[in-house]
Amino acid sequence: MALRNVVLPNEDPRQLLAIPKQEAKLYMSFMYVAFISLFIGGLMGLLQVLVRSGSFTLPFGIGYYQILTVHGVILALVLTTFFIIGFQFTLMSKTVGMSVKQRKVSWLAFWIMTIGTLVTAVTILLGKASVLYTFYAPLKAHPAFYIGLALVIVGTWVAAFVNWRQLYLWKKGHPGEKSPLLAFMVTINMIMWFIASLGVAAAVLVQFIPWSLGYAETINVLVSRTLFWYFGHPLVYFWLLPAYMAWYAIIPKIIGGKLFSDSLARLSFVLFLFFSIPVGFHHQLTEPGIDPTWKFIQVVLTFMVIIPSLMTAFSLFATFEITGRRKGYGGLFGWFKHLPWKDVRFFAPFVGMLAFIPGGAGGIINASHQVNTLVHNTIWVTGHFHLTVATTVILTFFGITYWLIPHLTGRKLTKSVNRLGIFQTIVWGVGMLIMSGAMHIQGLLGGPRRSAYSDYGGTEQAVSWGAYQMAQAIGGTILFVGIILMVYIFIKLTFFSPKGVEEFPVAEEEENAEPTPKWMENWKLWIAITIALILFAYTIPFVDIIQNSPPGSVPFDWPIGNS
Amino acid sequence: MHFHKFEKIWLTFGIGALVLFLVILGYGAFYLGTHPQSHGVTIDPQNVEAHEAFKPENLGLTKVDEDRYIVNVVASAFHYDFGVDADGNAINHIEIPKGATVLFQVVTKDVIHGFNIAGTNVNMMVEPGYISSMEVEMNQAGEFTLLCNEYCGIGHHMMYTTVEVYQ
Amino acid sequence: MKQNGKTYTNHEKEPNLKGTLLSVGALGLFIVISWTVVFAIFLSR
Ligand SMILES: [Cu+2]
Numbered sequence: 001m002a003l004r005n006v007v008l009p010n011e012d013p014r015q016l017l018a019i020p021k022q023e024a025k026l027y028m029s030f031m032y033v034a035f036i037s038l039f040i041g042g043l044m045g046l047l048q049v050l051v052r053s054g055s056f057t058l059p060f061g062i063g064y065y066q067i068l069t070v071h072g073v074i075l076a077l078v079l080t081t082f083f084i085i086g087f088q089f090t091l092m093s094k095t096v097g098m099s100v101k102q103r104k105v106s107w108l109a110f111w112i113m114t115i116g117t118l119v120t121a122v123t124i125l126l127g128k129a130s131v132l133y134t135f136y137a138p139l140k141a142h143p144a145f146y147i148g149l150a151l152v153i154v155g156t157w158v159a160a161f162v163n164w165r166q167l168y169l170w171k172k173g174h175p176g177e178k179s180p181l182l183a184f185m186v187t188i189n190m191i192m193w194f195i196a197s198l199g200v201a202a203a204v205l206v207q208f209i210p211w212s213l214g215y216a217e218t219i220n221v222l223v224s225r226t227l228f229w230y231f232g233h234p235l236v237y238f239w240l241l242p243a244y245m246a247w248y249a250i251i252p253k254i255i256g257g258k259l260f261s262d263s264l265a266r267l268s269f270v271l272f273l274f275f276s277i278p279v280g281f282h283h284q285l286t287e288p289g290i291d292p293t294w295k296f297i298q299v300v301l302t303f304m305v306i307i308p309s310l311m312t313a314f315s316l317f318a319t320f321e322i323t324g325r326r327k328g329y330g331g332l333f334g335w336f337k338h339l340p341w342k343d344v345r346f347f348a349p350f351v352g353m354l355a356f357i358p359g360g361a362g363g364i365i366n367a368s369h370q371v372n373t374l375v376h377n378t379i380w381v382t383g384h385f386h387l388t389v390a391t392t393v394i395l396t397f398f399g400i401t402y403w404l405i406p407h408l409t410g411r412k413l414t415k416s417v418n419r420l421g422i423f424q425t426i427v428w429g430v431g432m433l434i435m436s437g438a439m440h441i442q443g444l445l446g447g448p449r450r451s452a453y454s455d456y457g458g459t460e461q462a463v464s465w466g467a468y469q470m471a472q473a474i475g476g477t478i479l480f481v482g483i484i485l486m487v488y489i490f491i492k493l494t495f496f497s498p499k500g501v502e503e504f505p506v507a508e509e510e511e512n513a514e515p516t517p518k519w520m521e522n523w524k525l526w527i528a529i530t531i532a533l534i535l536f537a538y539t540i541p542f543v544d545i546i547q548n549s550p551p552g553s554v555p556f557d558w559p560i561g562n563s
Numbered sequence: 564m565h566f567h568k569f570e571k572i573w574l575t576f577g578i579g580a581l582v583l584f585l586v587i588l589g590y591g592a593f594y595l596g597t598h599p600q601s602h603g604v605t606i607d608p609q610n611v612e613a614h615e616a617f618k619p620e621n622l623g624l625t626k627v628d629e630d631r632y633i634v635n636v637v638a639s640a641f642h643y644d645f646g647v648d649a650d651g652n653a654i655n656h657i658e659i660p661k662g663a664t665v666l667f668q669v670v671t672k673d674v675i676h677g678f679n680i681a682g683t684n685v686n687m688m689v690e691p692g693y694i695s696s697m698e699v700e701m702n703q704a705g706e707f708t709l710l711c712n713e714y715c716g717i718g719h720h721m722m723y724t725t726v727e728v729y730q
Numbered sequence: 731m732k733q734n735g736k737t738y739t740n741h742e743k744e745p746n747l748k749g750t751l752l753s754v755g756a757l758g759l760f761i762v763i764s765w766t767v768v769f770a771i772f773l774s775r
Binding site for chain 1: 749750753764765772775
Binding site for chain 1: 574578588593603605607608609641675679682683684685686689690693696708710711712715718723
């Protein structure tokens with residue numbers, strides 16, 4: 001296979017490759033879908049907070065749960081997945097290159113994902129699938145909803161195969177060399193995603209599609225939920241790891257520094273691969289059918305996945321401090337001043353990092369076994385993931401957008417867009433502080449998530465929630481302004497910014513950096529350990545669930561207004 | 564692979580805190596029995612009345628002993644069935660004395676529901692085929708909202724009732 | 731704070747990360763405090 005940009009043996013392997021025009025078109029296609037999704041999903045979010053304020057009713061007979069389904073599916077599944085797959089492709093292209101054949105297969109991935117998205121979206125818009133993005137059985141959506149979702153997942157697998165092939169060919173051409181850090185990270189993320197999405201694919205293909213088509217009379221509800229959450233937790237790490245890629249390997253370059261440690265960055269990604277998957281029970285802690293001892297074992301494994309995040313926190317602060325000291329800023333916190341606060345490529349991800357402090361702390365609380373009963377299905381949880389995915393991850397993605405889009409479209413990030421971006425970041429931070437803060441408090445007071453406006457018969461408790469729902473409406477409205485700004489920025493960077501060359505920032509290692517150990521790329525061992533941990537965490541409880549199954553459930557479509 | 568001395572300190576502290584959390588949680592769960600509900604008792608979701616506890620006459624609040632109560636509930640979209648009162652009207656409010664020990668047993672006839680007495684630790688998923696149950700001591704007085712906190716359809720937010728814990 | 735002799739000879743190239751240690755320490759404290767507060771609410775209910 002003819003590799004574009006053949007790297008000569010004597011060339012520096014760390015040198016970045018150029019992205020040709022045809023590839024840029026592919027990557028931009030992913031970005032178009034992502035930003036269209038951002039706009040639609042954000043609009044749905046605005047409508048939700050307004051309805052929940054109690055002073056607004058949806059027009060044209062649109063249902064609250066219909067827009068909630070759109071919001072969840074299009075932001076949590078479509079926006080994230082398209083942005084991530086597109087961004088990861090650019091990382092691979094920059095570091096290991098892409099062949100013409102790989103590009104063609106990648107287009108196939110794009111179209112499978114896009115057609116799947118359209119099928120699912122139309123089903124939801126017709127009101128045939130108001131089952132929310134978790135589609136818990138025995139609520140039954142129209143079969144097209146599940147078929148569309150299956151297509152999206154199959155499309156991501158095609159992308160994963162391309163990514164693995166890209167690294168494989170590079171390694172063949174560079175015997176004995178360590179793979180580029182970003183290519184290593186992308187590969188880890190796609191291995192994790194592939195292993196995890198097998199679970200939800202099995203649920204959709206084996207359980208939901210035959211059952212919704214009427215070929216199977218009943219469905220095993222707990223099995224479907226367990227398969228879903230086997231996928232559902234790694235899903236959040238699939239969102240987070242691309243943000244970590246930027247934090248580890250891109251932010252240091254933007255602030256004028258070097259990688260803190262190539263080996264530690266890789267080690268943390270390997271740990272994420274190990275511990276992201278065997279932890280799904282921490283989403284099922286208050287369910288009746290799972291043995292509590294196994295719940296606790298998965299809680300312990302969940303706590304293990306916190307460790308690589310602790311390492312990441314240290315590495316980030318250390319990068320900031322080392323870079324600052326090298327620039328001559330002394331004292332205990334003098335290095336803090338050197339950070340490029342006026343550069344949105346840094347500022348947006350930085351605010352994302354800040355949000356991960358309460359986001360991470362909240363996550364530890366959620367996973368704390370019996371303490372989960374305090375917050376489970378309260379709006380605290382909604383507040384939690386609006387900090388993690390909707391602030392930490394999305395602000396980092398926005399931070400990437402500011403340089404990635406002009407890099408792909410051959411334009412420049414101008415001073416005025418940079419300034420607007422800083423403003424956008426502040427708007428986002430303030431809006432989320434108000435909305436997510438109110439959600440956390442209301443959740444501790446018992447307010448439920450995923451609920452349209454209700455006065456709950458006028459109880460004193462429900463009255464006390466009203467003020468927080470009003471605050472959420474204010475925060476949500478501010479956030480919608482942030483979305484409008486971001487969509488404007490995207491359009492500007494895509495079509496109207498001045499032509500030029502925008503840097504694709506990738507940090508380098510220190511000249512005298514300690515070499516990365518060879519065993520770090522023992523892929524077979526990493527995959528074997530991952531599978532062993534999954535088998536350990538799931539085999540016994542899963543067999544137990546199947547052996548002690550109650551009679552299955554028939555489909556219910558009338559509760560979602562679809563009979 | 565080299566760890567900076569301070570990173571070792573940080574990881575020791577961090578992992579130590581995590582271990583401490585787990586020890587506290589594990590002690591509560593395994594020695595004091597504060598596991599989240601997990602009994603794994605099954606029932607036929609299409610015929611919950613076949614079970615003694617969920618026969619229509621056994622629904623709602625029953626006093627079994629001094630300061631000991633059982634509350635049996637059948638959930639369905641979109642309401643909780645607490646049985647009927649002496650006049651044959653559906654019960655939508657229960658009253659429990661403060662300090663009483665109450666065993667909640669809840670099943671669903673259709674889709675998944677939640678069962679949360681807002682502001683208390685009574686918070687269970689109710690799934691077809693399983694009896695959700697939890698024994699708690701009602702230690703706070705006041706009026707509580709009992710609501711469905713797992714999406715169950717278009718009337719999900721209308722699925723609630725009230726629980727009064729009196730002095 | 732001066733680096734003691736032992737550290738100095740062991741890790742001659744080890745960068746000064748006092749600010750980092752304090753920062754992650756504050757982060758750790760935040761986690762411990764928020765967990766403890768929520769755990770106390772759990773116990774009180
Ligand atoms: Cu319900």
